[in-house]
Amino acid sequence: MASMNNQEAIELFEGQNILYMQIFAHLKPLCLKWAVELGIPDKIHNHGKPITLPELVSALEIPPSKAGFMQRLMRFLAHNGIFDIHESHGNLTYSLTPASKLLVSGTGHCLSPMVWLNTDPLLMSKYHHLGEWIRGEDPTLYETALGTSVWGLIEQKPSYLSLFSEGMASDSQMVDLALKNCTSVFEGLDSIVDVGGGTGTTARIICEAFPKLKCVVLDLPHVVANLTGSNNLSFLGGDMFKSIPQADAVLLKWILHDWNDENCIKILKNCKDSISSRGNGVKVMLIEAVINEKLDFQDVTQTKLGLDIGMLAINGKERTEEEWKQLFIEAGFKHYKIFPIFGFRSLIEVYP
């Protein structure tokens, strides 16, 4: 065997580590699911102070023989920012981090349904078909893996509709954190349509904050069936590709990234029709990610690019500012402004 100089060997071992890091990365969401399934964030939260391993094992009613496994799972999750570990008087204690505070139930900001949605075994299994799909003619990975589009699957299986709706609703709860600081966004508006607004979590937050603003949630008929509104909130079953009711503003939260450019332009044109008969100050508001590999922190880019692969499965995509701009121009809009106020997502205002 040819001898390798030291530098070559170091580089190959670094390469091996990069590969193994990716190979074992699939365990991250599954260990997160384990923590949520056991209710670990709730137990730590209810304990009121950092919890020791024996206290956690007892609170979870786990056989003491499994304590060593618990400790290793907690170490892995702590290494990935989900819990904090401290040493106190020779004992390890665990506490919540900002990430696991978002997994405590009943707080109004609980993202556990997003964990359930994204770790569902059938839904995760579709990625085994990426190779088969990319060589074939099916429009999306869903057709190749599950024989139907994502929207078809959600319509056909009530259990997936709840899984999906609850996941999306949990994400939308976070909207109120940013709304408190941007009330000016809604100033001068009398009406708004939340297109693809699901079960109305975002719309309810807006309606409570602005009781004089009339809000319509437009979504597919089976999504909004049986939902009740309030005095300034109503639900409408329909199809955003056909028509969008008239309003001063249209909100699209996490809609356009579900679709390819051609479909986005159709949706945006329908949004433009919806606001065109109203006076000044009309706009379309997107809540979406903007890929910016140069300026974003590495972790933020990781989230955006991961989501992009998630969207690839349904023929959607995450976009750079330039890609967003092209869509707006092609749909007939003239200006846009990006406000980076929703963590890894931004509010993008688009004006006719």
Ligand SMILES: C[S@@+](CC[C@H](N)C(=O)[O-])C[C@H]1O[C@@H](n2cnc3c(N)ncnc32)[C@H](O)[C@@H]1O
């Ligand atoms: C990713 S979810 C976003 C839900 C919500 N905006 C949120 O952020 O929580 C996409 C939504 O678009 C809806 N949708 C899909 N096709 C649609 C169509 N043709 N017309 C109206 N809504 C549609 C789905 O039912 C779903 O509620």
Ligand SMILES: O=c1cc(-c2ccc(O)cc2)oc2c(O)c(O)ccc12
């Ligand atoms: O976070 C998600 C997850 C999904 C998703 C996961 C698994 C399925 O079988 C279907 C959907 O879809 C999403 C989506 O459409 C979106 O716009 C944002 C986030 C997610």
